[in-house]
Amino acid sequence: MTDQLFPTRIKNAMNNVNEPSGEPRWLSDAEREAWKALSLMQLQLTARLGQALSGSGLSYQDYTVLAGLTDDPDGRMRVVEFSRQLGWEKSRVSHHVSRMIERGLVTRASCPTDKRGAFVVITDEGRRAIEAAAPGHVATVRKFFIDLLEESQVEAIQEIADTVLANLKANCDDR
Amino acid sequence: MTDQLFPTRIKNAMNNVNEPSGEPRWLSDAEREAWKALSLMQLQLTARLGQALSGSGLSYQDYTVLAGLTDDPDGRMRVVEFSRQLGWEKSRVSHHVSRMIERGLVTRASCPTDKRGAFVVITDEGRRAIEAAAPGHVATVRKFFIDLLEESQVEAIQEIADTVLANLKANCDDR
DNA sequence: GACTGATTGTTGAGATATCAACTACCTCTA
C-alpha cells in the first residue's frame, strides 16, 4: 500500500550496480515496514533512555562507556575494543573519552604490551556516577523494552542480531 | 558472566528513583546481551547502508527523507510528520531539510490549511537522485538484513517493534 | 637489522544533531 523508504513506485532503475540486469527485487510491504519499525523503535528507545538518564548527569553514551569499563576487573578497556563492542568509529571513542576525561569520569593509561595502545580507565568519580545511575537506567530498560517482551522474543532478537552481525563481519571489505 | 552495560557487579544503589526500596531487578545475561546485540546491529547496519550509498551522493539520512517524499502522490510531506515517522527532533528535520534545499534535492512550501505548517517537497533533481540510488540501496538492505532472515523473524521484528512503540507512545510524558 | 604493510590512537576540520529560545499560528473556552 504505502511505499515509503523503499518505493515500489520507482521503476526506472539506473546505475544499478548490484542488480545489473533487469528489475531489482524490491522489498515487500512487510519487509519494509519491519525495517522501518525497528529503526524507529531503536531511535525512540535510545532517546528515551537518554532522557531518563538526564538527571544523573550522564548521557546514554557516557553510561555505555562507563558500563563497559565496570565490566573489567581493573575498570579499564582498550580504545580499539570499545570501537568494536560499541560499533563506534575509533575517533568517536577518542573524542568522547577526551570529553569524559575533562569531566573526571575516566582517565587514559598507556598499554605496556602494545605501545601504540591506550587504555581508558574508570575513575572513582566515574564509578560513583554509574553506580548512582545504574538502577534507574535498568528500570527504564525494563519498563520500555525488556519487560514488554516474552522470553522467546528476547531470544529471537539475539538470533537475528547474531545472524546479521556475523554476516556483516564476513563481508567487512567488499561492497 | 560478563556484566557489561548493566553491571550486576554494582550493588550499592543510590538515588534510585524508580526502585525506591531494595535491590533493583538487574537484567539477566540473556536480556543484556540481546539489547547490546540489537544496538550494535542497528549501528553497523546503518553505517553499512550509508557507506553503500556513498557513491550516489546521498547519505542514508538523505535517502530516508527522499523515500518518505516519494511515498506521497504529490511528493511532499509535513515537517511534523517526518518528525514522527523518522523519530527525528523537529529541529533536526528542519536543519537537514535546509541542507538538502541547498543541494537542490527538495524545496519548502507553505501549507494552505495550517499557516504554521510547512511542506517539504521533492524536486526533479531529488527524484532523479533517489531513483538512481534506490535499486542499489534495496539490494544492500537485502544482502545485509532481509535476505538473512526467515519470514517468521521479520514478523517477530514487526511485533516487537509495534509493542515497544505502542508502549512508548502511551507513556509520552511521564518519567 | 631494515624494509613493508597493517594496526592503534589522536587530531582538526567540517558535517550533523541537540537544546533552548522564539515567532507565528491554531484551538478551545468564555
Added chain:
DNA sequence: TAGAGGTAGTTGATATCTCAACAATCAGTC
C-alpha cells in the same frame, strides 16, 4: 473577540560525530 495554552517550524549556540590525515608502533619478511 479575546485570552490562554498548545502546536509547527525556524534559528543560533553548543555538543557530538565523521572523515581524512598523521605519528607511532607492531608483525612479518628478507
